[in-house]
Amino acid sequence: MDASSGRPSGAALKTTRLLPIRTPRSAVAEWTTTHYSAEEELLNPTARLMEAIYIVVTVGLGTPVNLPVFSAGIAAQLARYPHFHSIQVTDGSKEPRWVRTAVNVDNHIIVPTLDPVAVVANPDRALEDYVASLPALPMDCSRPLWEFHFLDFPTSEAAATAVIRVHHSLGDGMSLITMLLASARSAADPTRLPAMPKPPARTGAIYEPRRRQQSSGSALAAFVTWIWPYLVLAWNTIVDVALFAATIVFLRDPPTLFRRAGDHVMSNPHRRFVHRSLSLGDVKLIKNAMNCTINDVLVGATSAALSRYYFRNSGSSKTNKLCLRSVLPVNTRPTTSLQAGTSIFQRMFANTTILFSNMVGPTEQIELCGHPIVFIAPSVYGGPQALVVHYQSYISTIKVILAVDDDVIPDYTQLLDDFTESFGHIKDAASKLSTSIINRE
The missing domain is CATH 3.30.559.10 (Chloramphenicol acetyltransferase-like domain)
Structure with a gap:
């Protein structure tokens, strides 16, 4: 003391x-x-x-x-x-x-x-x-x-x-x-702030507005074709709201290799913070090949890494009853009532398995208080989840940072290796897909 x-x-x-x-x-x-x-x-x-x-x-x-x-x-x-x-x-x-x-x-x-x-x-x-x-x-x-x-x-x-x-x-x-x-300041020019990535252009097939096609059938068929996407959106919204409410009230992820067993999931003060650098260029290659977003790539790679870890350590190949959900905190509006938010916050975090976050960093090297920055690796502790996954981009790399409860995940370095290997496999598949598309064209 x-x-x-x-x-x-x-x-x-x-x-x-x-x-x-x-x-x-x-x-x-x-x-x-x-x-x-x-x-x-x-x-x-x-x-x-x-x-x-x-x-x-x-x-x-x-x-x-x-x-x-x-x-x-x-x-x-x-x-x-x-x-x-x-x-x-x-x-x-x-x-x-x-x-x-x-x-x-x-x-x-x-x-x-x-x-x-x-x-x-x-x-x-x-x-x-x-x-x-x-x-x-x-x-x-x-x-x-x-x-x-x-x-x-x-x-x-x-x-x-x-x-x-x-x-x-x-x-x-x-x-x-x-x-x-x-x-911080730009390392190349200490008189200015760091350069940040430009907002995404939001181009490609997934962002193009749907064009209303002329129907050769009856007026009823045209109406059904027009209204069907809205019905699907309404149904998905109802399902999401129902699952959200159920999570707050009773729906809890079952115990797995990534979650503590027991009715009361408490935070363990013992936490390990580990990180690994990945190529941001590889992530963008996958994004372009799959015609998706960078966040889609990170979520997919995270799912692949957790799957590798789970099936290797559990020896199981059954996935029909495996439930593992992640929370992605987003602040959309100011909260006006603490009692409206406290129980929701606590139940949501206690009943799910993973906390996930992705943040964008500078595209050039920066200096903080006169010291050049080599990497930035943010994380958190104090929550009930045994695994927190953060991604942080900086220059040409993207860091995957894990905060783990080492009583639940003792071989956390192997889990970090699974992230690296998963990105490698996805990149190889994306490279082959890109080559195939180019050859067809």
Whole structure:
């Protein structure tokens, strides 16, 4: 336990799976109930729903860490956002709210001391073990809920690594990644913001409006031809709404290799965060060959990877009763009632198996606080799902990032290999399909 901050250090973690770490702190709390700013903002319902959820972004750096430069950059960029210099106050006298506070950036920068022998022996594993230790280390609620952890040693992918931990109430994954990119600059021209992909053109057969064909039959046949797509849409909508309601009330995915058994699915504090780089060009090749979207490709490859893992480890070939559903969170409108959303949120996540997300990144290399970025790997922890799948594009690659409950999926590296192999097989099939189409033409 770190006596200065009252928070457990890595060395205090009672587990043999993690490296011993020490995170010394010497700063006092940044806010107390006896003095706080008059600037207050009520917590919105979404922030209150995300009480146990944290976002972890592992950022590979192309150079060793220059701590003074990084600290100054954080103070000038990220710390200026309102929630990054606010804390959550729930003192019972008022509604839970944000209260503005002064920020000492040094209190939010952590440079852990790891076992040097373990770091030299396997730096990639040392990094993985450290990130896996974060869910067991509570954040200090008397300070704004964000941290930068710097691991200044080379790994197989980067010269150094920054691990950013942020409470989900500060924003969702998309808004936080956008804010991170807004604080970064183009490596080619530090005076401008990073270049992002252009919106998709939405061209191709799947996007072309249907043309009303002249019917040579009766007026009734023409009417049925016209109305049939609308009837199908209405039926699918009814089915989707019914399944959504059933999921909230009683419909639960059965126990599989990806899900804990039991009536109450609880979050395991032990989480492993692993990632692998894939070629964005290969993903686009598959998209063009299949005449679909990139998201379709990622969902299909994810299904293929999970199938490979399941059938290899279960020894089963029966799929007629296998149910495995994923949640893709989307924020479409502001929520006005917490009681309308809390139970829905909890039941939906507890009754499904996987959390899935896909985010778009810059098309060029960027710098953050003067440090070139090699890769970006966002993820989350705190939810009940044993498997969270994130995709993050950056330059010419796309990262697949897995956050796994290693009690449920102990061989998570093999699962990550299944993703790589599945993409490879789909790419080979798409290449043959493209060649066949070209030959026919």
